[in-house]
Amino acid sequence: MAEIFIRQLIDDLDGKPIDTGLGHEVTFSYQGADYRIDLRPANADKIESVFAPYIKVAEKVSSTGKARAKTSTAARASSGSGRSVEQLKSIRDWASKNGLDVSPRGRIKAEVIDAFDAAH
The missing domain is CATH 3.30.60.230 (Lsr2, dimerisation domain)
Incomplete structure (x- = not known):
């Protein structure tokens, strides 16, 4: 059959x-x-x-879940805080616009980062 x-x-x-x-x-x-x-x-x-x-x-995301940045390697580098150069720049810009004391270079105070995170 x-x-x-x-x-x-x-x-x-x-x-x-x-x-x-x-x-x-x-x-x-x-x-x-x-x-x-x-x-x-x-x-x-x-x-x-x-x-x-x-x-x-859109930004393509690899199979491991990490984003492939559209910027240079230097811009993707992270700081000791684990944040990218772009994120730190955003925090500095936001802090300056909101009257918080932040230096243009170096470490950003935890209070400033916490305020930024709370606002976003």
Whole structure:
């Protein structure tokens, strides 16, 4: 006795069958959750065109969860506080605008960092 098993993929969005070899498994993450969806070529094109403007301006995150900064290595370096150069600059700018005493270089007082964190 012979048996034939047919595996038919179905488009998760519209429920239509996906022709053999033409399915697109799309994976994405949103708000910390990972998703996977099987789509026909037409729906895969639609999701790609919707995501394209966001992907163009987004920062890519590696599989280890660490962001790949768009700036130079020097700007990505962290200080003894564990904060990046960009974060420290933001803290200094915020502190100056809010009347807190902060030097343009060197260590930032813990009170200033705590106030910045509380405000954000």
